[in-house]
Amino acid sequence: MRTHSRILPRRFPVLALALSVAALAPAAAGELLVGNKSADTVWFLSREDGRRTAVAETGAGPHEIAVSPDRRRAVVTNYGGRTPGHTLTVLDLVDGAAARTIELGDHGRPHGLRFLPGNRRVAVTTEDSGSLLVVDLDAGSGDDPVEAAIDVGDGMGHMVALSDDGEVAYVSKIAAGTVSRIDLKRARKTGERASGEGAEGIAYRRGHGELWVSNRAADTVTVHDPDTLEVTHTLQSKGFPIRVVFTADARHALVTNARAAELAVFDADSRKRVATIGLSGDDERYQETLLGRAALPIGVIADPTRPRVYVAISGADEIAVVDTGTWQVIERWRTGREPDALGVVE
Template identity: 35%
Template sequence: MSHTTPAFRLLRPLVAAGVALAATASVASAQVAGLSGTLVVTNKTPSTATIVDVGSGRTLATLPTGTNPHEIVLSPDGSLAVITDYGGERKTLTVIDVPGLKVARTIDLGEHRAPHGIVFLPGNRLVAVTCEQTRAVVVVDVVEGVVRHAIATDAGGSHMVGVTADGTRGYTGNMRDHTVTALDMTAKRAVRSYPVPEVPEAINVTPDGKEVWVGSNKTGQVSVLDPSTGAVTRAAEGLKWPYRMLFTPDGRQVIVPDPTLNEVRFIDRAARRVIGILPLPGAPQGVTITPDGRHVFQSLSAETRVAVIDPATRTVLGHLAVGGTPDGVAYTTRVVARP
């Protein structure tokens, strides 16, 4: 059931097959006072990405990606969305020209297999991507469409990656080795491995690099690693699948969706304790937040939509229509002109 406010209107989407531009698959979902911009979402099962005008809820385009797209990032200027194509024989990134509402290029990663976690390095050109099957993080120039170099993690199942704000340090969670690897992004090498609770999937690092937050799929625990000492502190427990770690822009909260429990947890970062739980049916997975911290976008993998959440009240304001089995979500304040 949808939770709405008077300012939030929901209209049913029209469904279109293949590449659906808004002119032919026009739908619109929602309006929230003061909320605008563009959302790009990966749809795993149909292998597509949906571009949504957040202000109106209108689907601007549904574009093809590589097989089984999982994660997505947007360049800081909002011009490029880069998607990891996790499945299939070809190992690729799909680069979308967001203002142009089209696929700009597909980047073949060559020997580097199972690309998954992805972050932009400072600027609008380079991304760091985990390649799970080849135990590496590769740095890719998404403008030129080439792999610049690879950094070996020396660990099994390097799935997600977090990078400090200055782009000098990266951290991967190694799901098969139950470790976190610290990477010197400048020297292009792994510098240290830390033991953490088993099967660490979700991972993120604070912008200043002082805390690495990690979720354990085995224990359901959220932990904080101090990379200067290797100390690991418990921040939350009782989860089943702490899927992702999202810091609010003010650094005060960590938002953790759990698709098994069908809930989103809000953790006080300084106190390291849960301060709120939002029940959210639909298997919440990918999550992102607006730069002002006022709205969270939470994909619902068991549904064809993204929930819009007010993190202050921890309530669902409404939903945006996307494609099947949505996962990665990325937001930009940039408004794309409608066709």
């Protein structure tokens, strides 16, 4: 396997212009990155007003986005469509340079990913090979970018979370209904435990030593000890809980219930639900989906500097902007077809 750099067909000069303008504007609010799964694009939306500032084309089926801690680049997993994807797209967030494609060889259906410490490597789940990959984004043209392919076993490893120090990864398995613990230093799985049927969303509560998993078919969110993976609490979240993330202060857990078309908000300390935000709309954009509901919220991310949460409404091609003071939808921004993956650029 080799890393191949090539220019994908896209309108990337627009990105270079948009970033140049933003750098000159003191009031620039930064951007929200939105992966449009059925359009094979990432849209850059102003976090000030939802205005689209740039479009970058990706491989087929961009499912997840990770922004490097130094904010210099973003990585997109190209999951594929009917044909499995085997690539990552790397976007330059500073100079607007040509996007790069990293080939993963036999590791198909890349999905969840997180940046590892140092801004150079990412951990990526690949469903077809049952692996968690460690990928070097800066590998030379003659080098294999896959530094490690860690076997996580059968069960459809889907999403990944990292411990505070980045030395341990946790992978949710949809088909198995489990969560796995992976020691990245030793490059091996050290444990696996049941969480709930359809385990999919996963998040590590930074600074608190807790792992949260949303179990979509069980209508639950489970809280786990990160060392033993023991379930310490089980929360009810009916309506196909598909993602779980935390606000920047780790005070609230945000759960998208896809079939219920809502965002559930839990106080992370008390484990109590404190808000439920309905996300359905009234116009023709809310079309029927395979999951049986029109809105279909999936991806969710908290703004690190503003009292806002962004929810990708996949069935309506829009972002719902939620105010965290009132827990109300305050704006709706248009996207490309079937938004899901989200990232924030300061």
